[in-house]
Amino acid sequence: REIILEGNLLTEKETAHEYLQKTLNLPQWYGKNLDALYDCLTDFEEIEIKIKMPEQKTPYLEKIFCVLKVASKQNDGIKVRIL
Numbered sequence: 001r002e003i004i005l006e007g008n009l010l011t012e013k014e015t016a017h018e019y020l021q022k023t024l025n026l027p028q029w030y031g032k033n034l035d036a037l038y039d040c041l042t043d044f045e046e047i048e049i050k051i052k053m054p055e056q057k058t059p060y061l062e063k064i065f066c067v068l069k070v071a072s073k074q075n076d077g078i079k080v081r082i083l
Contacts, residue, residue: 001047004083008054011061020064024049034067041071041078048079 003024010016017032024047026040049068054061072078 003047003049005049005051006054007051007061010051010064011054011056011058013060016060016064034063037064038067038071041068042075044075044077046077048081050081050083052083 005020005023009019014032017030017037020026020037021030021032024040026037030036030040051065051068068078068080072080
């Protein structure tokens with residue numbers, strides 16, 4: 001499955017996790033934090049995540065990128081691309 005994420009919706013913690021839960025169809029128990037995101041990502045079987053880069057990066061967006069990168073190294077079923 002392929003998911004395209006709008007990077008401008010990943011710049012702040014609260015809105016980012018609401019958006020990720022809805023868009024990635026994360027479980028109801030999702031803790032809406034970076035550790036919970038990592039746990040959910042490493043459980044995915046096959047997914048390609050494409051991120052539309054916003055004009056301005058924020059520190060929280062960088063943290064999300066880091067989690068995606070580490071999770072994709074841990075789980076071969078995850079592919080991450082920046083658009």
